[in-house]
Amino acid sequence: MDATRQPSDLSRDDAYLVHAMLAEAVIRAGGVRALGRQLDWSVGAMGRVRSGKEKISPFRAARLCEYLGLEPRLGAVAALRSGAKSEAERLYWDQLFQSDLIQFELLTLSRIVRHAETKANSAGADAEKYKRAAKEAREAIAEAVAAGAKLPPAMDGNY
The missing domain is CATH 1.10.287 (Helix Hairpins)
Structure with missing residues (x-):
């Protein structure tokens, strides 16, 4: 991570990564409803995450990564970082x-x-x-x- 980036930039980057994963999964599944059925995730909750009104949980992000053939922990990390409430928490997840x-x-x-x-x-x-x-x-x-x-x-x- 670039040490010159500000906390808000880091949070925005993580949210973008999660959003990009979700967008790709929707395309692969053939639509939001199809992805929701495959991951047992309501369309409404998925829509709130897609619109940025709600943060994705580490569990949902991990499942999303699994669906995309990625390491589940990668999604969990992105979700933990994007949900960090302070710079100290974000740095903790970065180091870990x-x-x-x-x-x-x-x-x-x-x-x-x-x-x-x-x-x-x-x-x-x-x-x-x-x-x-x-x-x-x-x-x-x-x-x-x-x-x-x-x-x-x-x-x-x-x-």
């Missing part, structure tokens, strides 16, 4: 789960690469914007790997 958080962020970056590349192929005038986003995400992954971060198994060494 630092390697998990790095792997979670690398997975998120790899998903951004895939999404941006897909969009670049069909975006017309915006293609350059998506190509640039994919390039920047790839560079961030390469920088993390050069600094000693271990790629998660789900990335299969590809980014």
Whole structure:
């Protein structure tokens, strides 16, 4: 984690990661209702999490990760961090789960690469914007790997 980021930035980042996981799960399941049935999660509660009105519980985030084929603890960590009530609590979760958080962020970056590349192929005038986003995400992954971060198994060494 970048020590220069402010607490509000960290909370916003975690909320974004949880939201991105939920969005991907909805797509994979074929819709919100289908995902709700598969995870035994009400559509209303899911909607409150998607809209940011409610924080996702560590249990729900872990189940969501399982559904996506990710380590369940990655979702739980993101949920714990996004629900932290103080900077001290957030730092506690950071220190306890630092390697998990790095792997979670690398997975998120790899998903951004895939999404941006897909969009670049069909975006017309915006293609350059998506190509640039994919390039920047790839560079961030390469920088993390050069600094000693271990790629998660789900990335299969590809980014």
